[in-house]
Amino acid sequence: MQVIILGGGLMGTATAYSLAALGAKVILIERGAIGAGATVASFGNIRRSGRALEQLALARRSLTLWGETEHRLGRDVEFRATGHLRLVFDDEGLKDMHAYAQAAAPHGLDLEELTPAQIQRRFPGLGPDAIAASFSPQDGSANPRLVGPAFADAAATLGAQIIDHAGVAQITRTDAGFTATTERGSYHADALVNCAGAWGAALAEQFGEPVPLNTHGPLMGVTEPLPHRILPVVGMWERNAGAYFRQVERGNIIFGGGVPRNPVKNGFATVDPTQLPIQLRKLLRLCPALANVAVIRQWSGCEGYVADGLPVMGASRTTPGLFHAFGFCGHGFQLGPGVGDTMATLVTTGQSPLPIDVMSIGRFAA
Structure with a gap:
């Protein structure tokens, strides 16, 4: 064939x-x-x-x-099952997390619910004002x-x-x-x-x-390298453009979300730097320790949304x-x-x- x-x-x-x-x-x-x-x-x-x-x-x-x-590809594509932590900051997010966890369980996805004390004990410095979180330990990044x-x-x-x-x-x-x-x-x-x-x-x-189908581009960014301390991918339960980030093994923080998606013209997505402060405010809610860290690059790309x-x-x-x-x-x-x-x-x-x-x-x- x-x-x-x-x-x-x-x-x-x-x-x-x-x-x-x-x-x-x-x-x-x-x-x-x-x-x-x-x-x-x-x-x-x-x-x-x-x-x-x-x-x-x-x-x-x-x-x-x-x-x-x-094993299959013969090279490391940096897949790491470090877990996926989603923080909850309000009652609306908590309701969404509970509803999703209940609906997803029959499909083989078991989300662990964490209290504020458990978040700070297991993931110190993340979401200090979060009221709850879900954790999926088998997920991660590549x-x-x-x-x-x-x-x-x-x-x-x-x-x-x-x-x-x-x-x-x-x-x-x-x-x-x-x-x-x-x-x-x-x-x-x-x-x-x-x-x-x-x-x-x-x-x-x-x-x-x-x-x-419409085309849009996500607004992505990366910081200068820092000591490697954050293992899971971190996001939030939020209906309006929740932010997310992860720290790569080289120490840089890769982040996205938090703002509307960029328009695409002629197949190319452009970065809107005026959106960065809005994005960073949501990022700091996830990890306040990033307040004085330098952002070294931003990018976007054309994606299709049905x-x-x-x-x-x-x-x-x-x-x-x-x-x-x-x-x-x-x-x-x-x-x-x-x-x-x-x-x-x-x-x-x-x-x-x-x-x-x-x-x-x-x-x-x-």
């Missing part, structure tokens, strides 16, 4: 690796550098807490695969700069053809399958997997499957041999290995090993 994968971010490279591992002949096409789009702009959060319940089976499978990445190239290189080792810097591919349907015409040549395959991220909706619409908050994942309803995996709404990083594994099985067998019908593109058919 020959498969073209369009898009070289985490979803595309993980799908390429999983398909190649199943013996498919894979051609991965990326218009720019591998992993240099929304993947590299991401926070690197590997969390299940707060995720849509419909995604928890996929997230659970993905977490298992994250734990196997170093390095977004490493994972795309790692999956692509592992796929190439298994025989996949990696075509990067190919420009915008023109896709046509043929009697034999699909043809992708690029700046680096034309490629043919039986099947096509649309992992084009924020540009995935344009390809879907070409085949008669419009998706209500109107109902769920990604598009599964087989096309109009075109045999076409499959979709795009629009992960700014929280797809954790799902990446699981998406690749699931899509590879779906493409090669016609059946998904996990319940993904709720994410089908068919939900927009009306």
Whole structure:
């Protein structure tokens, strides 16, 4: 079986690796550098807490695969299961945490609730005015700069053809399958997997499957290096743009959230420096000790957000041999290995090993 994968971010490279591992002949096409789009702009959060319940089976499978990445890929992508701590600062957040914990438990996610005294004993200096917190010990983070190239290189080792810097591919349907015409040549395959991220909706619409998708960019930043003291990923239960951060092993604090997402023009997200003070005020509520630390860089990236908050994942309803995996709404990083594994099985067998019908593109058919 020959498969073209369009898009070289985490979803595309993980799908390429999983398909190649199943013996498919894979051609991965990326218009720019591998992993240099929304993947590299991401926070690197590997969390299940707060995720849509419909995604928890996929997230659970993905977490298992994250734990196997170093063995499977032959390199360390800095996956660390350091835990995910979400602080609560008001009664509304506490209500949301309790409701989510109860709903998520049947899906295999057990959140530990912490009192203020327990927070300060286990995580001193974090959320001093928090009234509660949830802790998910198996979650954590990985390095977004490493994972795309790692999956692509592992796929190439298994025989996949990696075509990067190919420009915008023109896709046509043929009697034999699909043809992708690029700046680096034309490629043919039986099947096509649309992992084009924020540009995935344009390809879907070409085949008669419009998706209500908008593009936005998260506002991210990083501080100067500090002594490494904070292990878990830290966030908050808040309905309006809650902030989050993590400390990498080199000591820098990576942070995001706290402000509305940036608009995107011509496929590029720009940083709005006027939003930084607002973002930092929320960050300091999580960790007041960061008050006098220097921010050394900010960045953003173009991500696709589907109107109902769920990604598009599964087989096309109009075109045999076409499959979709795009629009992960700014929280797809954790799902990446699981998406690749699931899509590879779906493409090669016609059946998904996990319940993904709720994410089908068919939900927009009306």
